[in-house]
Amino acid sequence: MELQEVVNYLAAAAAADAPIDGRERDLMDHLLQDFGATHNEASKLISALPEPFNLTPTIHSLESRENGLKLLRALLVISYCDGTFDAEELPFLEPLVDKFQVRADELRRLKQQALYFLGLRAPSIEIPQELIASGDWDKVCEVAQTQYKNYLRDYQRRFEQELDSADEEACYMALNVGPPTFDTTHARNRFLQGNPDFLHLDDAAGLQMLRDNAEKRLRDRWEAAYSGRCNFCYLEAPGRRRDPCPRCGKEYGEAAHR
Ligand SMILES: [Zn+2]
Incomplete structure (x- = not known):
């Protein structure tokens, strides 16, 4: 599997709603390491991304189901990192779910792992x-x-x-x-x-x-x-x-x- 394809895919999802921000870059760095990249390799790939991001992502080199599920999980991390899953991110989810025939219970489990990966973001107390x-x-x-x-x-x-x-x-x-x-x-x-x-x-x-x-x-x-x-x-x-x-x-x- 090509790391380049993985980083492009994640970057496209991150760029779907707004320009890729620092937190998303940092998360992508950690996520690429889950695909076997070293911190150095991950940083290089991320800093070489075009800005604004304008590539059409593909998943040609993604063959094993295990890697497919990993990319799906990474995608969920990027999608949930601002707190909610936005409609713009849905088109990135579908090709993976289709290609690897992901079941609803698997998707639920991946989502749970993605949320724990992100850690807890306790809300502010808002006083009018x-x-x-x-x-x-x-x-x-x-x-x-x-x-x-x-x-x-x-x-x-x-x-x-x-x-x-x-x-x-x-x-x-x-x-x-x-x-x-x-x-x-x-x-x-x-x-x-x-x-x-x-x-x-x-x-x-x-x-x-x-x-x-x-x-x-x-x-x-x-x-x-x-x-x-x-x-x-x-x-x-x-x-x-x-x-x-x-x-x-x-x-x-x-x-x-x-
Ligand atoms: Zn005080």
Whole structure:
């Protein structure tokens, strides 16, 4: 399989809605490594892409189904990296699904892996501008706390549902920390070190243990993305780290290292 064809395909999808941005380039770099490219090779291929991107992508050299599914998964990463799947990206999905006769359950699994690859992007707490202008800080705190609790409930439900049907690989992907990768070896080794009992369980009990661990990891990471109050002016309004405080405008600080 030609890496050139892979990078062109991903670049065409990334360029479908807006010019290729820095995050997409960075993701493509990691994704190409999943096809065996070194970081150096990936960077070269990406910096040689025409700008604006104007090539018609092809998948002639893509023969094995395994690589077809990999490209589909990479495509889903690019498609979901701005949070939603846009209609412009659909024409890139179809040729792959057709050529490799991808089933709905496979597509669902690939999507799940793509989302874990992207990691978690917790939403900002949004306080209406008029409320901030009114200077009613008790009310601001109340609104922020309500929003935070609602997000927490929604996300916990999402994690539960997602992991309910997750296979072993998807669980290791959810447990992954560090740079985005589809390689689950490291996450698996870490998990086995921390949970030596795992190897003595039967498949169903083992998978349940894995899912529980993955869910806890997602929840912990989600919670760590927020601070309960502003550390500068002590406003008791929860906020996402790095977002500005509605009262003093300083950034909500980074999480303390644990
Ligand atoms: Zn503040």
